[in-house]
Amino acid sequence: xxxxxxxxxxxxxxxxxxxxxxxxxxxxxxxxxxxxxxxxxxxxxxxxxxxxxxxxxxxxxxxxxxxxxxxxxxxxxxxxxxxxxxxxxxxxxxxxxxxxxxxxxxxxxxxxxxxxxxxxxxxxxxxxxxxxxxxxxxxxxxxxxxxxxxxxxxxxxxxxxxxxxxxxxxxxxxxxxxxxxxxxxxxxxxxxxxxxxxxxxxxxxxxxxxxxxxxxxxxxxxxxxxxxxxxxxxxxxxxxxxxxxxxxxxxxxxxxxxxxxxxxxxxxxxxxxxxxxxxxxxxxxxxxxxxxxxxxxxxxxxxxxxxxxxxxxxxxxxxxxxxxxxxxxxxxxxxxxxxxxxxxxx
Amino acid sequence: xxxxxxxxxxxxxxxxxxxxxxxxxxxxxxxxxxxxxxxxxxxxxxxxxxxxxxxxxxxxxxxxxxxxxxxxxxxxxxxxxxxxxxxxxxxxxxxxxxxxxxxxxxxxxxxxxxxxxxxxxxxxxxxxxxxxxxxxxxxxxxxxxxxxxxxxxxxxxxxxxxxxxxxxxxxxxxxxxxxxxxxxxxxxxxxxxxxxxxxxxxxxxxxxxxxxxxxxxxxxxxxxxxxxxxxxxxxxxxxxxxxxxxxxxxxxxxxxxxxxxxxxxxxxxxxxxxxxxxxxxxxxxxxxxxxxxxxxxxxxxxxxxxxxxxxxxxxxxxxxxxxxxxxxxxxxxxxxxxxxxxxxxxxxxxxxxxxxxxxxxxxxxxxxxxxxxxxxxxxxxxxxxxxxxxxxxxxxxxxxxxxxxxxxxxxxxxxxxxxxxxxxxxxxxxxxxxxxxxxxxxxxxxxxxxxxxxxxxxxxx
Numbered sequence: 001x002x003x004x005x006x007x008x009x010x011x012x013x014x015x016x017x018x019x020x021x022x023x024x025x026x027x028x029x030x031x032x033x034x035x036x037x038x039x040x041x042x043x044x045x046x047x048x049x050x051x052x053x054x055x056x057x058x059x060x061x062x063x064x065x066x067x068x069x070x071x072x073x074x075x076x077x078x079x080x081x082x083x084x085x086x087x088x089x090x091x092x093x094x095x096x097x098x099x100x101x102x103x104x105x106x107x108x109x110x111x112x113x114x115x116x117x118x119x120x121x122x123x124x125x126x127x128x129x130x131x132x133x134x135x136x137x138x139x140x141x142x143x144x145x146x147x148x149x150x151x152x153x154x155x156x157x158x159x160x161x162x163x164x165x166x167x168x169x170x171x172x173x174x175x176x177x178x179x180x181x182x183x184x185x186x187x188x189x190x191x192x193x194x195x196x197x198x199x200x201x202x203x204x205x206x207x208x209x210x211x212x213x214x215x216x217x218x219x220x221x222x223x224x225x226x227x228x229x230x231x232x233x234x235x236x237x238x239x240x241x242x243x244x245x246x247x248x249x250x251x252x253x254x255x256x257x258x259x260x261x262x263x264x265x266x267x268x269x270x271x272x273x274x275x276x277x278x279x280x281x282x283x284x285x286x287x288x289x290x291x292x293x294x295x296x297x298x299x300x301x302x303x304x305x306x307x308x309x310x311x312x313x314x315x316x317x318x319x320x321x322x323x324x325x326x327x328x329x330x331x332x333x334x335x336x337x338x339x340x341x342x343x344x345x346x
Numbered sequence: 347x348x349x350x351x352x353x354x355x356x357x358x359x360x361x362x363x364x365x366x367x368x369x370x371x372x373x374x375x376x377x378x379x380x381x382x383x384x385x386x387x388x389x390x391x392x393x394x395x396x397x398x399x400x401x402x403x404x405x406x407x408x409x410x411x412x413x414x415x416x417x418x419x420x421x422x423x424x425x426x427x428x429x430x431x432x433x434x435x436x437x438x439x440x441x442x443x444x445x446x447x448x449x450x451x452x453x454x455x456x457x458x459x460x461x462x463x464x465x466x467x468x469x470x471x472x473x474x475x476x477x478x479x480x481x482x483x484x485x486x487x488x489x490x491x492x493x494x495x496x497x498x499x500x501x502x503x504x505x506x507x508x509x510x511x512x513x514x515x516x517x518x519x520x521x522x523x524x525x526x527x528x529x530x531x532x533x534x535x536x537x538x539x540x541x542x543x544x545x546x547x548x549x550x551x552x553x554x555x556x557x558x559x560x561x562x563x564x565x566x567x568x569x570x571x572x573x574x575x576x577x578x579x580x581x582x583x584x585x586x587x588x589x590x591x592x593x594x595x596x597x598x599x600x601x602x603x604x605x606x607x608x609x610x611x612x613x614x615x616x617x618x619x620x621x622x623x624x625x626x627x628x629x630x631x632x633x634x635x636x637x638x639x640x641x642x643x644x645x646x647x648x649x650x651x652x653x654x655x656x657x658x659x660x661x662x663x664x665x666x667x668x669x670x671x672x673x674x675x676x677x678x679x680x681x682x683x684x685x686x687x688x689x690x691x692x693x694x695x696x697x698x699x700x701x702x703x704x705x706x707x708x709x710x711x712x713x714x715x716x717x718x719x720x721x722x723x724x725x726x727x728x729x730x731x732x733x734x735x736x737x738x739x740x741x742x743x744x745x746x747x748x749x750x751x752x753x754x755x756x757x758x759x760x761x762x763x764x765x766x767x768x769x770x771x772x773x774x775x776x777x778x779x780x781x782x783x784x785x786x787x788x789x790x791x792x793x794x795x796x797x798x799x800x801x802x803x804x805x806x807x
Contacts, residue, residue: 047378051397054354055417066379084554118587125585134553135586139577145543146578149550156506156532156556163550176574179543186538264379270357272390285379335464341588342622344646346722 027235029303035077035234036294036304037312039069042093043291044320045102046265049092049109053269057328058109061138062123065093067264070290071196072097074237075164075257078245082159084150086134086143087166089124090196090263094166098131102319106327114330118337140201141167141174144193148180151191151254162190162248170201172215178222181254185222188253192244193219195256196231198263203275216258224254231259232288262288349398350419351382353407356392363387364412365420374402376423383409383420400425475676482663490632490664491521491597491653494639495559497668499529502557505643508535508544509561509598518563519599519658545571545596549578552594552648559643562598565614565652572617579648580623595642597651600628601692601743604656605787608779613744615691616753618650619720625674626721628652630695632662634718637672645674654693677724679731683713686737686801689728689754691717694741694792701797710805720750728754729761736767737804741797746774771800 046064053062065072068090076097079085087094095105100116108115108126116126124138134150137143147165154161171177172195184191195215199206206213216226225247229240237259244255262284266273273281298304304312353363367384370376381393382402400423407420414420485493499505506529511518513526513536526534537544541562548558562568568575575596582590602611618626625647629635635653642649664670680695681702690698695716702712713731717724732738738758740751751772758770776790 044378047395047397050395051354054394055352056355056358059358086550116587117585117589120587121585125582127582127586127589129589134550134590135582137578139573142546142573142578145546145574146550146553148543149547149552150554151550152547153551153554153556156551157554176540176542176546179538179540180547182538182540183543183547266392270390270392272392335461338463339467341584341586343625344583344588344591344593346647 027238029301031077032294032298032301032303033312035073036291036298037316038073038076038097039234039291039294040312041102041316041319042069042073042096044316045096045106045323046092048320048324049106050265050269052106052110052324052327058123059111060122061089062109062269063090063267064263064265064269065090067284067289068196068198068231068259068261069093070234070237070294071194071231071259071261072166074234075194075241077238078241079162079164082132083161084132084134084147084154084163085166086147086150086163087136088140088143088168088171089136089138090168091124091126091136095126095128095131095133095136098128098133100126100128100131100133102323103326106323107330110327110330111332112327112330113333113337114326118341119333120337120341141171141177143167144171144174144177145180148184148189148191148254151184151189151248152187154190155187160190160249162192162245164192164194166194166196168201169195169197169199169206169210169215170204171195172197172218173201173210178218181219181222181224184254185219185224188251190248190251191254192241192248193224193254193256195258196261197258198261200263200267200275202267203271205275214258216256219254219256224256226256226258228258228260231261232284232290232293234290234294348403348425349400349423351394351396351421351423353385353414353416353418353420354394355416356385356387356390360387360416362413362415365407365409365414366391368405368409369393370402370421372402372405376400376402385414396423398423475673475678476670478665478667478670481666483666484661485632485636485664486659486661487629487632487635487653488519488521488523488658490636490662491639491658492523492525494636494643495522496525496528498640498643499525499533502643504555505557505559506533506535507559507561508537508548510537510539510563512536512561517561519655521653521658522561541567541570542574546574546578548594548596549574549592552579552592553582553590557593557643559595559597562596564603564610564655565598565600566610566612568596568598568614575618575624575648575650576621580621583647584623591646592648593646595639595649595651597639597642598653599655599658600652601654602775602780602787602791605782605784607782611780613742613775614650615652615720615742615744616749618652619723619750619753621721623648624721625649625719626652627674627719628691629718630657630690630692630716632660633664633670634672634678634716636664637670638674638718640671641674644671649674652692657693657696660696672718675719675722675724677718677727678716679713679727680716681712681714683711683735685711685735686739686805687713687715687728687731687735688739688741688797688801689715689717690741691720691750692743694743697792697794698741698797700794701801704794704798705801708802708807710801710807712801717750723753723757725757725761728757732758732762733765736765737801738762738766739771739773739797739800739804741773741792743775743791745777746772747777749774768804768806771804773797773800
């Protein structure tokens with residue numbers, strides 16, 4: 001089972017990344033606080049999910065989002081509640097950012113009736129019609145045509161909404177992604193392809209899997225504009241997201257954002273992470289952490305003091321603690337649930 | 347408040363592991379996310395990170411210890427300001443997580459329990475077939491399919507058609523003739539040749555509130571798209587606890603046409619009929635085509651609609667009433683008889699009827715059932731027929747192994763075993779890729795003679 005350890009090549013140059021609008025005055029202190037709070041909520045939620053997994057309370061596959069929080073929080077700040085969101089199986093952060101209840105998400109992880117799918121979906125398969133969150137998809141790349149179809153529906157209905165379609169660097173080599181990009185460009189569909197490039201598709205680095213490693217260029221054959229973004233900086237994400245949303249809502253068709261980010265944990269829980277060095281992980285954690293970065297800014301700009309930060313910590317600890325409690329005490333689904341939801345009206 | 351750190355599981359199957367190395371010692375401050383130790387199993391080594399913050403109060407399992415069971419407390423963290431000696435012994439308290447830990451709640455988990463599932467709900471056809479006594483018009487299957495689409499598109503603005511050559515070209519087999527002119531390019535959409543992509547796009551559009559009709563130029567090409575059909579369209583309703591309905595029709599010709607070779611000649615009936623979450627229809631006549639396609643478009647579920655290229659040009663009587671719709675899940679007795687039941691679907695219904703005429707010459711009165719719906723399956727009608735005839739012959743164009751006929755044989759074992767006077771006979775395509783040569787192709791596909799032979803063997807006359 002053990003594979004030989006391979007040292008990843010150097011990180012792709014960040015030179016192509018457009019600089020964030022540092023000190024962007026359009027971001028209010030309240031918005032900054034809210035981004036911090038949501039990122040921290042995702043981080044603590046995921047840590048707790050990892051712990052419940054270790055205790056055997058969560059089964060199967062469980063892909064944690066730790067390290068990538070700025071991507072989804074930054075993007076969420078650029079859309080409204082009617083825009084569609086869809087992603088892969090590393091989806092807990094997207095659901096929390098979309099405003100779904102952490103209790104329902106955690107209870108789905110433990111396979112309980114209080115979960116968003118009544119325990120019938122699990123970590124990779126959760127949805128919320130109410131929040132326009134369309135999953136949670138377990139097949140690498142399959143959400144990309146579906147997200148494009150959500151954009152198609154927006155255009156067909158004649159509304160001004162967009163589809164945020166997230167996928168990873170691993171998906172970026174799937175054929176159906178390019179089939180979808182072609183149709184999106186051809187029909188000018190309001191879809192934003194957000195490639196969360198965390199540098200490894202499972203254990204294979206982008207350099208080892210992808211001929212052109214600048215993933216933001218992957219739409220060039222279809223004339224889709226793209227840009228690389230510092231996905232560890234929530235404000236850089238927000239700024240790029242605003243450009244992309246404006247482009248799509250303006251009837252100009254799809255847009256690609258390559259979010260250069262990093263996952264601290266393994267691909268899934270049983271990943272021994274032999275394909276990258278501890279130094280590499282530590283470097284991101286210690287120098288690039290999106291939450292530490294924003295926290296420093298909040299302190300420096302005197303938006304929050306120590307006591308206020310502690311209060312946010314405590315509030316989030318309680319939300320996550322309550323979610324974990326709920327997820328452990330919500331009953332398992334009734335056996336009658338086996339036969340429900342196979343077909344509508346049958 | 348102190349916290350016990352427990353031996354974690356790396357995977358759902360791990361029960362124990364080795365505590366290989368400690369990265370912290372008693373008295374160290376630990377932050378959440380910090381690596382505190384390494385554990386090993388036969389498969390992997392993994393670093394264990396702290397979830398809670400605190401000071402290491404006690405190390406309970408020394409490094410190098412093998413066979414540490416999952417969920418065994420391995421160290422104690424004391425909270426901020428708590429002195430190390432205040433930390434309770436692990437036996438005294440399992441920490442704050444105890445209330446929900448597996449040990450204290452064994453009844454909530456368990457492959458140990460062997461709870462049997464409740465029985466499957468009995469599926470009856472959603473409605474009886476309407477008695478139609480109004481005016482009939484002559485129409486080809488091709489026209490019936492087109493009329494079904496255009497009538498439903500007039501009724502419901504969320505219905506649209508997409509596929510290769512459906513618009514300007516008027517359909518590769520001219521099924522969508524005139525639709526572009528009537529409904530415009532917003533609702534009749536030519537796609538690039540990318541089945542996987544446009545099937546997925548259709549699924550997304552259905553999730554987004556539309557009712558797509560996705561035409562495959564043939565179902566052979568839908569193999570490119572089968573992941574989206576099964577994993578996305580068929581399963582998402584279930585996986586979402588009922589939130590994500592997918593009202594979509596995937597339609598197009600299925601099975602052999604005429605000498606188009608193995609890659610363009612496969613029958614997918616048993617493939618799709620295998621999958622819960624789909625409806626699978628296979629019309630024969632123009633009335634079937636019209637009534638079932640209208641039902642499929644109105645249905646809130648993903649429907650696989652298997653047409654047949656050779657049938658497109660055949661003419662049948664069709665009820666003129668634009669509200670004529672057939673129920674999904676209902677087979678039709680095309681010819682009543684008392685000696686042997688012959689089931690068939692799609693083009694094989696015509697062959698079965700010809701075989702019945704031939705059998706009549708031998709004094710054998712065959713009942714021919716047009717299955718029409720392969721999922722849900724009208725077991726009731728077939729069982730009732732077999733109770734009368736005591737013999738069953740299944741006819742299909744597809745391969746015999748794990749085919750619709752195999753399923754029928756199994757269903758008869760379950761529901762009509764005591765009524766059978768002879769084993770169920772299967773007439774199916776030969777178990778080979780379909781050959782191109784005219785003589786070989788004919789031999790490979792079921793012909794009227796094969797059906798006659800099988801029925802005579804069944805009744806032993």
